Amino acid sequence: MKALLCSQFGLPEALAVQEISDPIPSSNQILIAVEACGVNFPDVLIIQNKYQFKPELPFAPGGEVAGKIIGLGDQVQGFQIGQPVLALCGWGGFAEKVAVDVDRVFPLPPGLSAEVAATTLYTYGTSYHALKDRANLQPGETLLVLGAAGGVGLAAVELGKVMGAKVIAAASSEEKLALCRVKGADLTINYETEDLKTRIKELTDGKGVDVVYDPVGGKFTEPALRGMAWKGRYLIVGFANGEIPLIPMNLPLLKGCSIIGVFWGQFSKVEAKASFQNIRQLVAWIQEGKIKQHIERTYSLEEAPEALQAILDRKMLGKGVVVF
Numbered sequence: 478m479k480a481l482l483c484s485q486f487g488l489p490e491a492l493a494v495q496e497i498s499d500p501i502p503s504s505n506q507i508l509i510a511v512e513a514c515g516v517n518f519p520d521v522l523i524i525q526n527k528y529q530f531k532p533e534l535p536f537a538p539g540g541e542v543a544g545k546i547i548g549l550g551d552q553v554q555g556f557q558i559g560q561p562v563l564a565l566c567g568w569g570g571f572a573e574k575v576a577v578d579v580d581r582v583f584p585l586p587p588g589l590s591a592e593v594a595a596t597t598l599y600t601y602g603t604s605y606h607a608l609k610d611r612a613n614l615q616p617g618e619t620l621l622v623l624g625a626a627g628g629v630g631l632a633a634v635e636l637g638k639v640m641g642a643k644v645i646a647a648a649s650s651e652e653k654l655a656l657c658r659v660k661g662a663d664l665t666i667n668y669e670t671e672d673l674k675t676r677i678k679e680l681t682d683g684k685g686v687d688v689v690y691d692p693v694g695g696k697f698t699e700p701a702l703r704g705m706a707w708k709g710r711y712l713i714v715g716f717a718n719g720e721i722p723l724i725p726m727n728l729p730l731l732k733g734c735s736i737i738g739v740f741w742g743q744f745s746k747v748e749a750k751a752s753f754q755n756i757r758q759l760v761a762w763i764q765e766g767k768i769k770q771h772i773e774r775t776y777s778l779e780e781a782p783e784a785l786q787a788i789l790d791r792k793m794l795g796k797g798v799v800v801f
Contacts, residue, residue, distance in 0.1 A: 480572035481781050484535040486526040489785035492538075494778055500569070500576040507556060507564070507582050508548030513595035514570035515541035516776070516784040516797040517628060518692075518717060519742075523568060524785070529742070532568050538785070539570025539799065542577075543585060543594035553579050561585035563594040565745065571781050573801060580749060586760045593763070596628075596770050596796040601759045602752070603714065603741040604632040607690060608640060609755065610744070611737045612710040616641025618687035621677065621704070623697055624717055625662065626653030627788075628796045633690045634660045635768045642688070645680055647673065647697075649791070656771065656794055668697055677704030685732075690714060698722040702729070702736075709734040717791060771795030 482495050502508040520538040522528040543563040546556055556562070556579070563585050564577040585594055608614040620637040624630040625646035637644040638661035646657035647666040654665040666676045677686060677700075685706035691698060695718030702711055702724065711734060716722075729736055745752040762768045773794045776784045784797040 478573040479778060480537040481539075481778055482535045482537055483524045486524065486534070489521070489524065489782035489789065492524065492782045492785075497572075499574055502548050502550045502576040504550040504552040505579050506550045506576045507546055507553055507562070507579055508574060508576050509542060509544045509562060509564060509582070510547045510574055511542045511570060511572060511801055512544040512591040513542065513801070514539040514799045515596040515599060516781070516788065516793075516799060517541060517599045518715060518788055519599070521785050521789050529740070530567055537569050537571045539572070539781075540565060540567045541595055541599045542566055542570040542575060543591035547574070548576075550579070556582065556584075561591070563598065565598060567742075571778060571799060583753075583756065586764065588764060589760070592772060592775065592798050592800060593770050596772055596798050597759065597763070598756065599741075600628040600632040600770070600796060601636065601768065602745065602756065603629050603739065604636050604690070605755050605759055606741045606744055606752070607712045607714060607739040608633065608636055608688070610751070611739050612688045612712055614640050614642055614688055617643070619643045619645065619681055619684075619706070620688045620690065621645045621647060621686040621701060622662075622690045623647050623668075623701060624691075624693040624791075625657045626794050627692065627717065627791070628793070629692050629714060630690070631657065631660055631771055631795050632768075634662050637661075639762060639767050645677070645686065653794060660771070672700070673697060674700035674703050677701070681706070685709060688712065692717055694718045694722050695720040696722075698724065699728075702732075702734075705732045705734045707733050711736045712739050713737065714739045772798055775800045
């Protein structure tokens with residue numbers, strides 16, 4: 478089969494499509510013929526050996542797939558050959574076939590295309606876990622989303638509106654902010670041309686925001702933290718900026734606010750039942766038309782390094798997906 482392999486840690490340009498042997502599922506795994514694989518920020522980190530999970534070389538990146546079952550381990554029950562599924566494989570998805578542990582495979586809901594299914598769990602799963610389980614976002618509260626036009630950011634904008642919050646979207650260009658408004662943002666901040674702390678204060682009449690969703694890090698974290706309301710919740714989701722910020726610890730003291738880590742990948746394993754309930758809710762909202770993934774572009778396997786580079790350069794609006 479064909480796979481896009483990372484043979485040495487580095488940038489997307491070092492990845493290469495190669496012919497390798499088909500994976501053989503273990504007794505508790507399912508073999509999937511991949512139809513689509515989402516492109517996510519963890520893929521960029523994992524090929525640079527900067528992610529929490531560290532596969533052995535060589536490996537194919539790609540952690541979120543949809544396709545059909547073509548093989549079952551001898552202990553697998555409840556699935557059948559030919560069944561459409563979506564799966565969280567962690568890595569290995571940028572390949573024609575992937576073997577995935579049975580507890581990370583889910584039946585594909587009716588009416589959900591492979592492209593949409595393969596771009597939903599990472600972004601919406603992360604954002605819903607952050608807003609619901611970690612921040613306990615309430616109707617009427619104000620949510621500030623940094624990096625709001627990226628995959629997880631745009632999902633947070635949509636979910637914040639569905640959950641009844643007033644959403645302020647912050648991004649680096651007018652093109653990105655226009656997309657955020659289409660997705661329901663009430664107010665926007667261009668943090669490349671406007672002072673983030675000042676605009677937060679202006680847009681909230683001095684009160685500050687109740688929840689900050691931050692997948693960016695870097696220079697935007699401190700001014701956003703300074704814009705928190707009393708007893709606010711600051712969600713640390715990731716560091717797309719490339720810089721892990723140093724936070725003055727007097728700020729959460731003065732604001733009476735919480736700084737909360739969000740690690741959806743670990744949550745989905747350690748609290749699998751709660752994660753599955755979240756996925757069921759997300760699928761229901763998709764089927765009801767309340768949320769809809771913004772897929773900017775589809776890529777072939779050979780073009781997948783372009784997709785990863787677009788994420789690295791922060792030029793991807795919404796999601797990209799590799800299709801087979």
